[in-house]
Amino acid sequence: MADLADGDKDRGESQCRTAGVEDAFDSNGGSGYVGNLNHIKIIAGGTPTPTPTPAPSSWQTQDVGSVGVTGGASISNGTFTVQGSGADIWGAADAFRYVYQPLSGDGEIVARVASVQNTHQSAKAGVMIRESLTAGSRHATMSVTPGAGLEFLRRSATGGTTGWSGASGTAPKWVKLTRSGNSVSGYASNDGTTWTLIGSETITMTSSVYIGLAVTSHNNTALNQSTFDNVSVRVGTSPPSLLSSSNYALGRAASQSSIWNDGQASRAVDDFTSGTYETNTITHTDYEQSPWWEVDLEESRQISRVEIWNRTDCCRERLSNFYLIASDTPFVSNDLTTVLNQPGVSSYYFGGQVGENVEIPFELNARFFRIQLAGTGILSLAEVKVFGN
16 A cells, blocks of 8 residues: 555545555655554543544654654554654653544553663653644653653643653553543553553643654664554543542541651641642651551442642652552551551552652542551652542
């Protein structure tokens, strides 16, 4: 099949459907389209309706930012091969190759990064949600590098700095980005089933954004060739039945392992999410081994998710590498290992660093909820909200 350019979109999609073409991107490095990708899963989310909003049916590809070498992309047997140069996805402006489709509203992209070429230890291959195709656009990216681990990157203001949360890991690795309202979260997995939250951020983007695969070589004189498979895009939100406006933790009895400078545990259940300590709404423990904070909901509740709000005037890195722990019975120890092995306890490990806030899906019945650091440090929280059905 001939290469596809912008003006060939309709003709190209028709040929793809009839001939089952496996390479429908523009190999000359320009913007290209691919129509009916039978290997790519596109899943509509949200509450079923008689006429659901159709998911996007075409992918496009182009370089974003100032790249030294023109990139490209192709697909064969469900595997995307993406070639991109560019200095990095970092700072106030990005340079990379993007394979994308439009997204309106909430959604999610999942992919397995099968390989990342080692053009630099900080070269990146991952999934991205981006407000525009300009270099300084707001975005969130969940990427895999050859030597710098896993990275949840985000820019919350156009032309602003780039935030980072990370964890160890190399390809092959599953990555996922979800957008719900203004909250964007990045996850990683070894098997595509059990996910670890790497980071989350509130990013106010327009409703219409771009969602897809990104590759940068971190070496603007060379192309990085990386591969993706098991790519899927979900359009829509989780069913509303999973969500509730009732915050069961609000005003409940809270406690913590220690108190420094009047940073009382009750400050995390006062409905104030301000991240500034001077507003007297931030909890604060001593510097100690595995500090913890917990709340008693007074009775067992059917829970769907937990929102955790971080201190933002400084010290964001303190809220990282922690466990969210739940039980129907009181926790029996200050020791993390003992609590995790307590009968009837459920836990969720957060391996990254929280930005302004993070939303953790946590579907179970429980009365007691604890946040406990996995190492030595200080635990500070702005607010903890526990929602249920």
